[in-house]
Amino acid sequence: MSTAAVLCQISQFLGTQATPATRSLNLVHSHSPEPGRSNTLLKRKQSDSAVVSSLKTGPPVIINGKFHSNPKKRYQCTYEGCDKAYSKPSRLAEHERSHTGERPYQCETCKKSYLRETHLHAHARSHLSETSRPFICSKDGCEKRFWTAQHLRVHVGWHEGIKPFSCPEDDCLESFSKHHQLRSHIADVHSPPGTKPYRCEHPQCTKSFSTNQQLKAHSKTHDEKRYTCVHIQCINKLNDNPAYFPTWSALQNHIRSVHPPTCPHVSCSGRTFTTQKGLRAHMKLHEQREMMEVLEEKSADDEIDHQPAKRRRGGDWGRDWICDVEICAKDFKSKKALTVHKNVTHLGQRNFMCSYEGCQKAYGYKHLLQRHMAKAHGSDDETCTEFPDDSLPGSDEEDETADVSLDITKITGYMYSQAAQTKIQQGRALRCPFPDLQSLIGSSQSVEGTDLQQSTLLPVQKATCDYAFTRAYDLRRHLQASHGFIVQRETVELWVAERKLAWYT
Known part of the structure; x- marks a missing residue:
């Protein structure tokens, strides 16, 4: 057979069947080629090598709008920032579940769900007995069994002392049989104190975590496009460039400022x-x-023959909160309104005091104080704070005032004074230290020191104060409002902490 015939058969063979590129074809010639045909054979050899090269790489294919020279993995993930590609659409569908969070395969025994069916099958074996595992360790004295040959090989390597995981540091020769041991070694020996095995690789982030799941959850905080606004206004205006936010707080702040809750009523x-x-x-x-x-509308016909009843402010509907004090049958629409009513009417609290020097008027409601300041002192601030309809006082409460003095009975009423005494005796509250303020600031300082200064709002009083409190914040405000003294926050907190500690010793 001539050399040309042999090459023709080889060319036909390469053109009809995609043989692996690694397969070698050897030609044995019994004689030299015919004169004048050397160039022809060289061209045919080059053509044959081109056919082999085309079988190895294949023509370029457009995938997601881009040319790819290797069409073997032509199914590429379309999610932004993900470069994964697969040779089968089923593999791509399994991968996309990692982006969407879909876990369609659920265990019937423990209800755990998984992304892939193979993962479910591997998990289902955990509910079987250990005797069902087919691979048994052959070492003497070891009766462990495994589901896969790979797990058995790793276990046998542990018996033989094989440690495939070596420390990557230059001056460290340690090696380990398991990867988590290497992680712990790097965190303990080659990292700053307190470092955990799973470290965040984001620039300028020094956080580390005990598990890989915690690290993955933390990595989401570095994503600048973690959250997006789905309000209809943002979707219509920024359809091409949606508004992204790195944190949940930033998204909530955007919603509160740009899309605040709005009443739909005209x-x-x-x-x-x-x-x-x-x-x-x-x-x-x-x-x-x-x-x-x-x-x-239903009662309009009944009121034709009778005098219509006086309408209450806010109406009679929804008044579910009733005052439980004897002889008082008032009802309110909210618990807050009921609490305000009890404090002002039954306990005599007057928390809104006139700030003008020499005026000792106090009121139970802020709008009454504002009315007083407008009439008595000619204040320009005549605005009244809006109260719920059911929390406004009645005509019998609007003119209630009280003089500011150190007599707790006149300020808040006798009932409050008795309740305060009971709390102090039971160790549930503290008494105001006035006028003995030396115990508050310490024996090493004087009352006129830098830690305590008198305000010009109120004159200095010398009577004993029966005000009861549990928080340092309340005492500090009380000393300024009732006695005219301004005390530093740290001093008051230390004094209250020492008194509370005495309760338990």
């Missing part, structure tokens, strides 16, 4: 609220008003 003219809780409370008022209108 009568409110787009009134906004700081929180969803405030909007829900406001919507409840709309529902109550609608119910009151329905009840008024």
Whole structure:
């Protein structure tokens, strides 16, 4: 057979079947080529090598809008920042579940779910007995069994002292049989004190964690596009470039400032609220008003023959909080309104005091203080704080005032004084140290020292104060408001801590 015939058969063979590129073809010639045909044979050899090269790489293929020279893994992940590619669409679908969080394969015994079916099968073996494991260790005295031959090889290597995981540091010759041992070694020996095995590799981040799951959860905090706003306004305006936020707090701040909770009723003219809780409370008022209108329409016929009843501020609907004090049958729409009523009416508290020098008026409600300042002192601030409809005082409470003095009975009432004495005797509250302020600031300092200064709001009083408190914050405000002394926060906190410690010793 001639050399040309042999090459023709080889070319046909290479063109019809994709043989591996590593297979070698040897040609044995019994005689030299014919004269004048050397160039022809050289060209044919070059053509044959090109066919082999094309079988190895293949023509370029467009994948996700990009040319790829190796079409073997043509199914590439489309998620941003992920370069994974697979040769089968089923493998790509399994990988995309790691982005979406979908875990369709669930164990019927313990209800655990997994991304892949093979993972579920591997987990299902954990519910079987140890005798079901087919691979048994052949070493003397060892009866351990394993599910896979790989696990058995690793175990046998442990018997033989094989330590494949070596420390990467130049001056360290330590090696370990398991990878987690190497991690712990690097964290303990070659890292700063307190470093844990799993370290964050983000620049300028020195945090480390005990498990890989904790590290993965922490790595999400470095993602600048971790959260995005899904409000309809942001979606329509920034469809091509959505608004991303690195932290949950930043997203919530964006929602509060750009998309605050808004009342949908036309009568409110787009009134906004700081929180969803405030909007829900406001919507409840709309529902109550609608119910009151329905009840008024039904009772309109009955009021034709009789004198209509006087309407209460806020209506009669929804007053579920009733005062439990004897002889008092007032009801309110919220627990806060009921608490304010008890403190002002039954306990005699007057927390809103006039700040003008020489004026010792105090009131139970802020809007009454503002009215007093506008009338008596000509203050320009005549605005009144908005109260809930059911928390406004009645006509019998609007003119209630009290003189500021050191007699606790006149300030807050006899009931409060008795309750304060009971708490102090039971060790549940502390008494105001005034006028003996030397015990508050210590024996090494004087009352006129830098730690304590008198305010000009109130004159100095010498009577004993029966004010009871449990927090250092309350005492500091009380000393400034009632006695005119301003004490440093650290001094008051130390004094209160020492008195509370005495309760338990």
